[in-house]
Every structure is written in C-alpha cells, then in structure tokens.
Amino acid sequence: MPKRGYHHGNLKQALVDAALTLIETKGPTGFTLSEAAKNAGVTPAAVYRHFEGREDLIAECARQGHAIFSDLMEHAFNDGQPTALAAFEATGRAYLAFARRYPGHYMAMFESGTSANATPDLAAAANRSRAVLERAAAALSAQLPEGKRPPPTMFSAHIWAMSHGVVELFARGRPGANTPFPPEDLLEAGIGIYLRGLGLIAPDS
Template identity: 70%
Template sequence: MSKRGYHHGNLRQALVDATLELIAEKGPAGFTMSEAAKLAEVSAAAPYRHFTGREDLIAEVALQGYDLFADLLDYAWNDGQPSVLRAFEAVGRAYLAFARKHPGHYIAMFESGLAPNQTAELAAAVERVNRVMQRAAEALSARLPPEKRPPAAMFSAHVAALSHGIVELYARGKPGARSPFSPDELLETGVGIYLRGLGLIDGDC
C-alpha cells in the first residue's frame, strides 16, 4: 500500500514520527489524532489500533524521548572522565543539545502535563534519567565533608531546573529568548555560581 505507515512497515512508529512534527509545530494540545493520522498518511481510524488517544500517543513520544535523553546524558557523563567536573559540565551541555535537537520529544516529556509515572515503562525511563543526573551529583559532591553535602536528588534537581529554565527562556526561539549571552554560556556560569556556593570550586575555576 502507498500509505506511509504501512510502507515503512511500522504504523506505530510512523504515528510517533508524525506526532513529533505536530508537537514541535503546534504544541502537545494543538493537534488531533486525525491530524496525526493524516500526516502519517493513514486512515483516521488507524491510530486507534495502537493508541487509546492523543495522551497515550504523547506518552509514547515521551517514553522514546526519555530513552534518548538517558543515553545522551550517560554518554556525556562518561563515568566521570576525564574529570568529574568536566564530565558534569558535559552533562549540562548535553541537556541543552537534546532540547535543541529533539524539540518534539522535549515538549512531550516536560511540557505536555504528562505524569511521569503514567505507565510503568515511562516511570522506569524517567528514573533512568534521574539516576544519571544523581550519579553525577554524587560524584561531584563527594569532595565535600559528609555534613555539608546536599542530597544528590536535590543537587541534581537544582541543576535540572536551571537547565530547563534556560531552555525555556533562551533556547527555544520564543519571544523571551533574547539575551546577549548564549544558552551555553548562561548554563555554564549559572552552574559555576551554584558550585561555588557549595564550595566545590574556587573563584579561579
């Protein structure tokens, strides 16, 4: 058959790919299942063979996004090599790179209102991302005396919040995305201020 989903041999993935385009263009609430079907070049009823509705389809997009995100962060972390600080900086850059390269996934993951524990698979994928971030935070904060170490989950949540804020304000081409500094510079200096506040780096670093 000539329809794109069947031609590719994977209707489910064809619908995910179509949804990624629609989310990036219109947002997670700006399209219908029939639009996803039309873009995938299948009938309006075809999506319901695999997904119960738009939320279920967005959940699959988010799941695939979290898997990609975890792979990228883990690669950037590289077991803390060549140094824990350099690897931590690489994780921050990877966060921004993912948001730029995979806007549809990023929006589905963080801006669709999707509960991270909506399914067991999604919860596991989210936890995998969190483990990479917390592993990096633990390795870096190990330089501090035990009584001065913030909980790794809090440490990584602070950095994730900073990264997400920079993505939203300065890295997405929105009206508020005007700054004399690049998103990468903003993240690097912001994380630097945070680490100095913890006493993990000195003023010359």
C-alpha cells in the first residue's frame, strides 16, 4: 500500500510541503527531519533519498519560495507599465502579498539562516527575485540626472529592507495585529518619503 503523503509519486515535494507546514507552525528551526518525514507519511530514512539533512530540505523550500516570489514580482513590475513609479510601487505591494500568502516559504527564505548561496539552484532563484526589484529601481532612478542616481542595487536594497521591516513588525503574527495602520499604508508612506528625498516625486503641497 502506498504511504500516505506521497501516493502521487512525488516524495520530494511531499517532504517539502510537510516542511513548509512545520515551518509555519514551529518556525524554520523548530522541527526535525523525523517530524517532516512523519507528516509526509514516510520513514526518516526515506528523506535521505532526496535531502542530505534538514538544512538541505529548508534550502529547497527557500528555492521554491524565491521562484514563486520572482513570478509575483515580475507580474507586479509588468515591464515597467503603466509608469515606472506605478510599477515600482506594485513590487512593494507584491512583497507584502507574498509574505502573507506564503508564510512558510517566506520564513525559509529570510528567517531560517539558510544562505542564499547554499545551493546553486537556490542562488539562481534568489538572484532572479532580487533582479526584479533592481530593474524596477533602475527604471525609476533613470528619471534622475546621471550624477544623482543611486546605484540600483543600493536603491533596491533600501526598499527591500523597508518592505522586510514592515512585514516583520506589522504584517505577520501577533505584532501585526497591534499596528494602528494597514501594512500597505505604512509601506506606501515609507516609499513615498524615500522617493521624495531622491527627488523622484514631488513634495506634498
């Protein structure tokens, strides 16, 4: 009789799905390989057919998360349409939406301590997701005189840090329930202040 959890023939994905559920409920360091195997309906020894250990399993969760994240960011960016500013703001909203919809992936990506260079596939996926925001930053900062443009990597890193802070403090878990403002409004206001400081949008009248 096939084991519960991988009757569809994809043991590797069944283990990833089990790990994502455990990450959501216990955190990325709060579960064991044995628990992931049990939730997938297999023996602990079966895990080693696909993963060297828990860190390798978490790295695959992160890789899949970056792939989903990249797709969402690409869709939000929409090749810079209808305007560079609108596309840039849409990527910020996509960041919050991803963290809410895929908390297990988000934690594997950013809260597990797993290096983005843990595996070549993870590094490629992480680079792709980062590149979307860098393209959005480059398209927007192109409106500035060349000597006054921040490097796209720095520009995008600032916005990434701001987005991550809003997610961590206000968009997930109990702290998020205590904010007096919707996370989207906090991020939009923060991005607005940043862009006004660069001279990319006009100051409020």
